[in-house]
Structures are given as structure tokens and as C-alpha cells.
Amino acid sequence: MKISPRAIASTLRDPGAWHVLMLHGEDAGLIRERATQAAQVITPQLDDPFRVAILGRDAHDRIVEECTALSLVGGRRVVWVREGRDGLTATLKECLAQQTDTLLIIEAPGLESRSRLRTLLEKAPNCAVIACYPEEGRALEGSIRQMLGALGVQIDPDALAWFAERASPDRAATRAEVEKLFLFAGEGGRLTLDDVRASIGDAASVSLEDAAFAAMVGDRAAADLAIERAMTTDRMTPIAVARALLSHxxxxxxxxxxxxxxxxxxxxxxxxxxxxxxxxxxxxxxxVSVWSAPALMQAAEQTQQLELACKQTGSPDVVLCKRHIAQLTAQARIMARQRRG
Structure with missing residues (x-):
């Protein structure tokens, strides 16, 4: 069954109530984090070969065997499947027919809404299906505050807002930045806006910010350089680029x-x-002196359309993203010339 956003926390605190836990969506880092959280509830030692079996794509043929195996040391077992896809549907049907207390965790990033595997597990009463999408706005701020709080660190509201606006769309990257902030502040410390800027000012998201600022003033060379760095060196996705542009x-x-x-x-x-x-x-x-409010509204709508286009399976997202940057810079130069008259 589908797990609502409000019920995700309670589900992960008590994954033992389920036979299968599947995590899907665009945020691979959040998928891995939640899978780890659920597995550690069953067995805190994830390197225990008797109670945990981690199966990559090359070991998917062992899923049924591992799900029906008994623990030699007692306690419930976890079978943790990476790179879940539709091809596992028949295998999962066989697993669901078995009498076993093994918790089967499936990481399935990018699984489509019409997936046969998702349809099967969403209809099964003993299966929990959790969507993992990049957080935004207050939800993201709340997660960052929670992560820092767990490490004994407080953060000023303006510092939190600045960090959240520039955070990576991938949960793993955001957590890495949080850990960097913890090292900066220390347990019991408090982070100000200057502290956060000093600590993560060289983060990958700065490349996206560079691209956004350059595009909106019509600096094509700087925008192209920044977007290339963001996508190649910093491995940022076109969707992340679209969101950075939209925020700016x-x-x-x-x-x-x-x-x-x-x-x-x-x-x-x-x-x-x-x-x-x-x-x-x-x-x-x-x-802000070059762009009018209506033109900015139109640019925002076009950028939202870019994000939707980048989410389509098989779309040339990198090409679409670079073309959009070029269009924004060209429009900025035209409006700048018109204002100079």
C-alpha cells in the first residue's frame, strides 16, 4: 500500500509490521537514507552476514532464496535489494507467497508511476511503498534543522533559509553539507548566516547560482562556463539547474x-x-533593472516547463537545459539594449 507523507516517519520507526518496504522516486540519497534507517531497526549491525543480505543488480536471482533463508543466529533478517525495476515483478509475487518474517527492502529510484512492480506492491496489504522526492521550502528547512538538531547544533533562521535555498536536490549531498556544518560549529554550537556561508560557500550549488546570476544579466560566456562546471565537475542534474534558476x-x-x-x-x-x-x-x-515583472513571470513559467520536460523519460535534458540558459541570456541582452535606448 502507498504510505502517505504523514505516515512515513512512523512506518520507518516500525518497519517490522511489513513484509516488503519499497522506496522509489528521484532522490537516490533519500532512498538510501530511509532504507538504512528501516534496516537498522531490524538489525543495528548492517555488516552482519547472517542477518543482512545486500543484493545488487547482478544478484537479483538470489532474492527468493535469501527471503526464505533462516537466520543462523536468531532474529529477523533483512534482504536489501538495490536497483529494483519492473523485471522483478514475478520474483516479488513468488516472495509474497512465501511464509517468512524476513523484511525485504527494495531501492527503486526512477521507477515510473505505471510500473508493474509499483502496482503490485501498492495493492498488497503487507507491503509499504514510500515515495522519495527532493524536499523543498519548509519541508527541506525542517529536515535540515532536524539533522543539525540530532547532532546538537542550532542554526539561525536566516542561515537556515540561505542553506535550504542552495541545498542540493539529493539528500545524501545535503547530509554531507550538514556534517560539514557540524564540524564547523561543534556539538552545542550555533550557526549564524556568516558561519554557513564560510562553511559551505564552495559547495557544488554555488555553480548553479553562478549560472543563474550570469544568465539573468545576459553574460552568456559566464553562464555557459558555470553550467558546464555544475553538470560535469559537480555532477548536478538538469532538474537541479532548473530549480536554481526558478528560485533566482x-x-x-x-x-x-x-x-x-x-x-x-x-x-x-x-x-x-x-x-x-x-x-x-x-x-x-x-x-532586476533589466527585467520587467511580466518578463520575469514568463521566464519563471518557461523554467517550470523546462523542469517538467527534463523529467520525461528519454528527454535530452542536458541539451534542453543549456538551450534554456542561452535563451535567457539572449533575452536579457535584448532588454538591456532596449533600456539603454
């Missing part, structure tokens, strides 16, 4: 609307939370 466009539009209502540019920019990083205030000011 929304902030520009917020300031543009404030200016249109009578505020000065500096005053409108000062009202942003989190504030514009001081090294980027010039580029932000130039962009």
Missing part, C-alpha cells in the same frame, strides 16, 4: 514588484530573506 527568478520578481510599487531598488533588495550575498548584489541589481 522568483527572488528577482519579488524585488521588481516591490520597485514597481514605489520602493527603491536598495530598499526592495534589503527586504529579501535570505538577503542577497554581498558579493552578488551588483549582479542582482543589474538583473
Amino acid at each position: 527568478i522568483h527572488r528577482l520578481r519579488r524585488v521588481r514588484l516591490a520597485m514597481d510599487s514605489g520602493q527603491g531598488r536598495a530598499e526592495a533588495m534589503a527586504g529579501l530573506r535570505p538577503p542577497v550575498f554581498f558579493r552578488r548584489t551588483d549582479a542582482f541589481g543589474r538583473a
Whole structure:
């Protein structure tokens, strides 16, 4: 059965109530984190060969055998399957027909909504199916605060908002940055905005920010360089690029609307939370002076369409992303020339 977002935490705290736990979605890091959490409830020692069997794609033919095996040392066993896909549907039907208390955990990133495997497990009353998608907004801020809190670290609201806006869409990358912040602050410490900037200012997401800022001021060379670095060196996805662009466009539009209502540019920019990083205030000011509110709204809609297109199976997402960046930079240059008159 499908597990609602509200019930995910309780399900992971008590995975023993299920025969199969399948985790699917776009966030591979979150899938792995939740799978680990569930497995450790059954057996804290995940390197115990008698109670835990981890099966990669090349070992999928052993799933039924491992699910029906008995623990030689007592206690419930975990069979942890990586790279789950539709081809396992028949195997899972056979597993569900067996009388066993083994917990079968399946990691299935990228499994489509019409998948036969998902349909089978969502209908089975003794199977839990959990969607794992990148968190955004308050949900992401809450997760970051929770991760830091578990390490004994507090964070100021503006620092949290700044971090969340720049966090990777992959949970594993976000957790790595949280651990870096813990090393910076120490147990019992408190993080300010300056602390967070100093600690993760060189994170991969900065490449995305570079691309967004360069595109919106019409700097094609800088935008192309930043997007290439983000995708190759930093291994960021086109979806992450689209979300970084959309976030930047929304902030520009917020300031543009404030200016249109009578505020000065500096005053409108000062009202942003989190504030514009001081090294980027010039580029932000130039962009907000070039783009009108309607043009920014149109750019936001086109960027949302880009994200949807990148999610389509088999789409040339990298090409679409680079083309979108080129279109934004070209539009920014045209509007800049028109304003100069």
C-alpha cells in the first residue's frame, strides 16, 4: 500500500509490521537514507552476514532464496535489494507467497508511476511503498534543522533559509553539507548566516547560482562556463539547474514588484530573506533593472516547463537545459539594449 507523507516517519520507526518496504522516486540519497534507517531497526549491525543480505543488480536471482533463508543466529533478517525495476515483478509475487518474517527492502529510484512492480506492491496489504522526492521550502528547512538538531547544533533562521535555498536536490549531498556544518560549529554550537556561508560557500550549488546570476544579466560566456562546471565537475542534474534558476527568478520578481510599487531598488533588495550575498548584489541589481515583472513571470513559467520536460523519460535534458540558459541570456541582452535606448 502507498504510505502517505504523514505516515512515513512512523512506518520507518516500525518497519517490522511489513513484509516488503519499497522506496522509489528521484532522490537516490533519500532512498538510501530511509532504507538504512528501516534496516537498522531490524538489525543495528548492517555488516552482519547472517542477518543482512545486500543484493545488487547482478544478484537479483538470489532474492527468493535469501527471503526464505533462516537466520543462523536468531532474529529477523533483512534482504536489501538495490536497483529494483519492473523485471522483478514475478520474483516479488513468488516472495509474497512465501511464509517468512524476513523484511525485504527494495531501492527503486526512477521507477515510473505505471510500473508493474509499483502496482503490485501498492495493492498488497503487507507491503509499504514510500515515495522519495527532493524536499523543498519548509519541508527541506525542517529536515535540515532536524539533522543539525540530532547532532546538537542550532542554526539561525536566516542561515537556515540561505542553506535550504542552495541545498542540493539529493539528500545524501545535503547530509554531507550538514556534517560539514557540524564540524564547523561543534556539538552545542550555533550557526549564524556568516558561519554557513564560510562553511559551505564552495559547495557544488554555488555553480548553479553562478549560472543563474550570469544568465539573468545576459553574460552568456559566464553562464555557459558555470553550467558546464555544475553538470560535469559537480555532477548536478538538469532538474537541479532548473530549480536554481526558478528560485533566482522568483527572488528577482519579488524585488521588481516591490520597485514597481514605489520602493527603491536598495530598499526592495534589503527586504529579501535570505538577503542577497554581498558579493552578488551588483549582479542582482543589474538583473532586476533589466527585467520587467511580466518578463520575469514568463521566464519563471518557461523554467517550470523546462523542469517538467527534463523529467520525461528519454528527454535530452542536458541539451534542453543549456538551450534554456542561452535563451535567457539572449533575452536579457535584448532588454538591456532596449533600456539603454
